[in-house]
Amino acid sequence: MLRVAIDGPGGTGKSTIAKAIADRFGIQYIDTGAMYRAIALKTIMCDVNQDDEVSISKMLDNTKIDFDNNKAMLDGEDVSDKIRTNEISMRASHVSRYSCVRRKVDNVSKYLASTRNVVMEGRDIGTVVIPDAEIKIFMTAKAEIRARRRVEQLLLAGKEAEYNQVLKEINDRDYLDSNRAINPLRQSEDAVYLDTSNMSVEENIDAVADIITNRTGYQSIKEKR
Numbered sequence: 684m685l686r687v688a689i690d691g692p693g694g695t696g697k698s699t700i701a702k703a704i705a706d707r708f709g710i711q712y713i714d715t716g717a718m719y720r721a722i723a724l725k726t727i728m729c730d731v732n733q734d735d736e737v738s739i740s741k742m743l744d745n746t747k748i749d750f751d752n753n754k755a756m757l758d759g760e761d762v763s764d765k766i767r768t769n770e771i772s773m774r775a776s777h778v779s780r781y782s783c784v785r786r787k788v789d790n791v792s793k794y795l796a797s798t799r800n801v802v803m804e805g806r807d808i809g810t811v812v813i814p815d816a817e818i819k820i821f822m823t824a825k826a827e828i829r830a831r832r833r834v835e836q837l838l839l840a841g842k843e844a845e846y847n848q849v850l851k852e853i854n855d856r857d858y859l860d861s862n863r864a865i866n867p868l869r870q871s872e873d874a875v876y877l878d879t880s881n882m883s884v885e886e887n888i889d890a891v892a893d894i895i896t897n898r899t900g901y902q903s904i905k906e907k908r
């Protein structure tokens with residue numbers, strides 16, 4: 684089996700890299716953050732307070748989440764676009780501290796990782812979801828660099844972006860994700876540490892692909908672009 688776990692703070696480019704790796708090695712890409720985001724979206728839709736763990740737990744009794752064909756599915760609906768807002772980013776970080784929420788996403792993630800070759804990205808993949816993954820990578824970049832990349836992305840998409848505000852949101856989310864009581868973001872002891880602050884996207888993809896090939900013998904099925 685080839686299971687690649689990529690963990691790291693938000694805005695590091697994990698999704699871009701994980702998608703490219705899935706493409707090169709012909710394996711399934713799974714974005715666990717998208718499932719936390721889908722749950723966050725549902726709390727807004729159902730008018731449930733993000734600090735009300737009991738109501739969130741009740742809401743989850745009637746909630747189906749999945750990650751299928753690169754799409755985040757909430758109760759059978761594709762919510763991939765709706766979950767990409769700043770409000771959802773912060774709310775996902777808040778609700779992901781509850782055990783009922785983590786259990787819900789963990790169950791789906793563990794099932795997906797047990798049935799196929801995957802590259803799965805999140806905060807606790809190497810530590811909790813697939814502790815025996817063949818490859819574990821902890822990807823990070825300086826907060827200032829992540830903020831600058833994010834501002835460039837937003838401006839390119841024709842959206843407004845203010846550097847200091849983006850940096851503050853990145854730091855706030857880093858703090859929440861790293862300091863929650865249950866399964867916080869941390870590097871697994873056996874993970875390869877990759878600081879991408881000074882890497883281009885192509886260099887980053889190559890670095891991860893080389894780690895996979897050198898450690899497992901798996902070859903990419905596609906030529907580099």
Ligand code: DC
Nearest residue numbers: 693715716719775776779805806807
């Ligand atoms: O990777 P992302 O930005 O889409 O994740 C959104 C939030 O979900 C993140 O701030 C924390 C939470 N999350 C988590 O707790 N564990 C994961 N494995 C993935 C995401």
